[in-house]
Amino acid sequence: MNSSTTGRISALLLRYFFLLRSSWPRLLEIAYWPTVQMIIWGFTSIHFSNSSPELTAGGILISAVLIWDSLFRSHISYTLSFLEEMWSRNLANLFVSPLRPWELILSLATVSMIRTLIGMVPAALLAIPFFGVSVFELGLPLLGFFLNLVFTGWAISQAVTGILLRYGLGAESLTWMLPFLLAPFSCIYYPLETLPGWMQIIAQYLSTTYVFEGMRALILHDQWMPELLVKAFLLNAIYFILGLVIFCLSLRSARRRGLLLQSGE
Amino acid sequence: MTPSDPLLEIVGLTKKFGPARAVDDVSFSLSRGSIVGLLGGNGAGKTTTLSMLLGLLEPTSGSIRMFGHDFVKNRHAVLHRMNFCSPYVDLPQRLTVRENLRVFARLYGVENAAQKISQLADDFRLLELMEQPIRRLSSGQKTRVSLAKALINTPEFLLLDEPTASLSPDVSEWIRHRLAEYRDQTGATILFASHDMREVELLCDHIIMMSHGRVMEEGSPDELKARHERESLEEVFLVMNRKGGGA
Numbered sequence: 137m138n139s140s141t142t143g144r145i146s147a148l149l150l151r152y153f154f155l156l157r158s159s160w161p162r163l164l165e166i167a168y169w170p171t172v173q174m175i176i177w178g179f180t181s182i183h184f185s186n187s188s189p190e191l192t193a194g195g196i197l198i199s200a201v202l203i204w205d206s207l208f209r210s211h212i213s214y215t216l217s218f219l220e221e222m223w224s225r226n227l228a229n230l231f232v233s234p235l236r237p238w239e240l241i242l243s244l245a246t247v248s249m250i251r252t253l254i255g256m257v258p259a260a261l262l263a264i265p266f267f268g269v270s271v272f273e274l275g276l277p278l279l280g281f282f283l284n285l286v287f288t289g290w291a292i293s294q295a296v297t298g299i300l301l302r303y304g305l306g307a308e309s310l311t312w313m314l315p316f317l318l319a320p321f322s323c324i325y326y327p328l329e330t331l332p333g334w335m336q337i338i339a340q341y342l343s344t345t346y347v348f349e350g351m352r353a354l355i356l357h358d359q360w361m362p363e364l365l366v367k368a369f370l371l372n373a374i375y376f377i378l379g380l381v382i383f384c385l386s387l388r389s390a391r392r393r394g395l396l397l398q399s400g401e
Numbered sequence: 402m403t404p405s406d407p408l409l410e411i412v413g414l415t416k417k418f419g420p421a422r423a424v425d426d427v428s429f430s431l432s433r434g435s436i437v438g439l440l441g442g443n444g445a446g447k448t449t450t451l452s453m454l455l456g457l458l459e460p461t462s463g464s465i466r467m468f469g470h471d472f473v474k475n476r477h478a479v480l481h482r483m484n485f486c487s488p489y490v491d492l493p494q495r496l497t498v499r500e501n502l503r504v505f506a507r508l509y510g511v512e513n514a515a516q517k518i519s520q521l522a523d524d525f526r527l528l529e530l531m532e533q534p535i536r537r538l539s540s541g542q543k544t545r546v547s548l549a550k551a552l553i554n555t556p557e558f559l560l561l562d563e564p565t566a567s568l569s570p571d572v573s574e575w576i577r578h579r580l581a582e583y584r585d586q587t588g589a590t591i592l593f594a595s596h597d598m599r600e601v602e603l604l605c606d607h608i609i610m611m612s613h614g615r616v617m618e619e620g621s622p623d624e625l626k627a628r629h630e631r632e633s634l635e636e637v638f639l640v641m642n643r644k645g646g647g648a
Contacts, residue, residue, distance in 0.1 A: 140510050147507035151493065154500040158534065225491040229550075232455045234481040272433070276404045388459075394418070395458040397489050 139347055142236030144235050148243035166213075166251050170205050170259035176203040178267040194355040195269030197325065202260055202271050203351060204324045206252060207344065208315050210289030211296075213251035214244045215311045218297045222305055228397050229242050237387060241380075244297075245290055250285060277354055280365045281347050287372040288343050289315070298386030301395065323348045343371035406469065408433045408558055409454070410591045414441035414463035416449050416614075423449040425614040427463070429605075431590050433557075436581070438605035439594040440634070442642060446614035447594040448489070451562050455485055455594070467558070481509060481560075486551040491543075494536035498527055498546050501535060502553060509554035521549040522577065541572045548576065552583060559583075559591045565600060577604045599636040608634070610641055617641045 156163050166320035181197040191197065206305050221227045230240065264270045271278055292314050321335060322344035331339055339345045390396050407430035408461055416424040421590075424446040431437050439447045452458035454465065456476040465472040468479045492501045502521065506514035522528050525545045535543060544564060551559060565573035581604060584591055595601050601608060602622045610618040610625070618625060622634055629637045 143510050144508055145503050149495070150507060151500075151504040154496045154504070155493065158495045158497075220493070223615050224495075225489070228455075228457055228487070228490040228491065229505070230508075231457055232480065232483075232485055233505070235508060235592045236475060236477060283504070391457065392458045394416075394452060394458045397448070397452050397487070 140216065140234070141236075141239055142296055144233075144239050145243045145246065147239070148235070149246060152220075152247045155220060166255045167258050168201070170209060170255045171207055171262060173201055174198060174259045174263050175266065178263065178269070181267065181269075195263075195267065195271075195354045196352065198263055198269045199274070199351065199355060200324050200348065202256065202263065203278075203281050203285060204319070204322070204344075205259070206256055207285035207289045207318075209252040209255045210248050210286040211293050211315050212311070213255075214248035214290055214293035215296050215300075217247050218245050218293075218300065218310065219305075219311070222300065228252050231396050237384070241294065241383070244293070248290065248293070249286065252289075254374070256282075274351070274354060277360060277365070280362075281351055284343055284347050284365065284368045284372055287369075287376060288318075291372065291375035291379040292318075294376070295382040298379075298383035301383075301390045302386040304395065318342060318344060321345065327352060341371065343368040343375065346371070403576050407431055408468065409482070409592075410464075410466040411454075411629075412464050412466075414450070414453060414465065415461045416446075416453060416458065417461045422614050424453070424460075427611075427614070427616050429609055429619060431592060433590055434515050434584065434588045435607055436584055436591045436593060436605045438601035439592060439607045439611060440596070440598065440608055440638065441594075441611035442596055442638075445596075445611040447485075447596075447611055447616070448562055450611070451485070451487075451560050451592070451594055454560060456480065457485075481554060482556060483558040483560065484509075484551040484554055484556040485560040485562070485563050486544075486547045488544075488564070488566050489562065490547075492535050492546060492550060492557075495534055497532050497534050498538075498549075499531040501546065502549060504588060505553045511554055517553065517555075521552060525549045541568050544568055544576070548579070555587060555589075557587075557589050559589055560594075561591065563595045563596070564593075565595075565597070573600065580604065598633065600640055602634045610638065612642055 180199055181192045185192045221230060260271050296310050296314060299310055321339045321342055323331070323339060328336055328339055328345060328349060346364040346368040350361050353359040353361050409431040412428045414424055414427040415422065423434065427450060439450065441447050449458065450479065453460050460473060468482060470478045472479060502518045503514065506517060511517050522531055525548060527545060527549060530538060530542060535546065538546065548564060549575065565576055577600065580591060583589060593605060605622065606624060607621055608619060609616055620628065625634060625637050626632065629640055631637045631640065
């Protein structure tokens with residue numbers, strides 16, 4: 137990466153830093169949702185621990201919530217940063233600058249990673265004194281689970297930002313909808329066998345399924361299954377490329393249709 | 402590329418949206434150091450032409466040669482040498498004037514950015530506004546900031562789409578003066594799209610008149626007036642527009 141590229145990426149990082157610094161609700165929001173989620177599911181976990189101890193063994197419910205949230209946070213952080221450019225009608229300024237599309241993607245991914253860590257780490261740390269659950273006890277596999285879900289989040293984001301470029305802010309609700317479309321198939325809180333046959337077929341093609349199956353094996357049976365993580369990474373590589381293709385095709389289509397100058401609804 | 406070669410040469414530039422031809426077989430060239438007015442009424446094809454020259458819009462056909470490069474195929478070779486200002490584009494509203502200029506200075510790889518920003522703040526009378534977020538500025542102040550942003554990289558080619566639209570006459574005059582000064586100091590080429598005939602007449606040394614996506618006429622303001630035996634560009638434009646079947 138040459139100095140021009142790092143300069144341009146750092147310019148966008150600076151832009152998002154200035155934005156967060158200027159708006160305390162945006163700053164607060166980063167850590168607010170993961171912490172609230174953790175607290176709600178923590179108490180739910182305590183409630184179920186008396187009647188159904190197998191449901192909450194080893195803090196699995198809280199761990200699942202926190203790990204799933206890393207996908208949601210990484211996706212939302214990426215897409216919201218892009219939406220900020222659309223809301224402020226700044227996209228054309230970026231696309232006529234020397235910034236290349238892949239540098240924009242790298243900038244958004246970097247911001248997403250920083251925001252995800254700022255959001256997740258406090259929530260994960262608070263879970264220790266509040267509910268006696270530490271996801272950090274999962275050790276190195278936690279990093280694998282986390283990175284996999286972050287990559288899935290970015291793959292979705294690339295597709296969503298492409299659709300936003302092509303269809304404008306009218307498609308904004310996709311930002312919130314798409315991750316939840318994956319959730320029922322991802323086996324976050326239940327094993328794969330719980331799903332009906334047709335859903336299991338879909339679930340097998342999702343990287344998220346392997347992450348949560350791997351997490352359950354580790355927490356409930358103390359069994360580390362790296363092959364599940366490898367499967368997840370391979371699927372994520374495919375999704376990431378697909379997301380990239382959708383973004384590039386949408387950008388090209390937006391250039392052909394003249395949508396970059398007036399990227400509104 | 403030699404200094405005498407045109408900075409921009411477009412040939413047969415066409416943009417179709419479905420069956421409609423927004424820009425139809427447009428050809429012209431710009432020499433270095435000129436201020437050229439792209440003049441036309443609403444829907445004449447000015448913004449579409451500028452969008453293609455900025456790489457925001459892909460031409461249907463035709464070629465754009467800029468700084469000796471094929472712009473359609475390799476716009477990243479020249480984007481750092483140009484900049485633009487348009488009322489259709491805003492700067493991030495929550496960022497202050499200084500923050501915006503710092504971000505764009507870094508985006509364009511400007512050396513001695515702090516010094517450049519101070520100079521622009523001084524030139525565009527922004528010193529008292531530097532710590533204000535863009536959303537709190539008046540439209541005249543926002544235009545001055547957008548122009549400062551457009552000059553942050555000292556562009557050799559500056560594209561302006563109706564930069565003085567909705568501004569009071571005194572601010573418009575001041576901006577015209579600043580642009581002429583910038584050209585004189587740097588030798589930059591300025592392409593200035595407007596439907597304000599008087600403004601174009603005052604600022605530009607060459608005019609390209611567009612109507613219905615086509616170039617109808619070009620020349621210096623005096624040449625155009627003499628050619629059509631009219632007193633003002635506005636009269637020339639009305640004659641041209643009638644010939645072109647305009648409203």
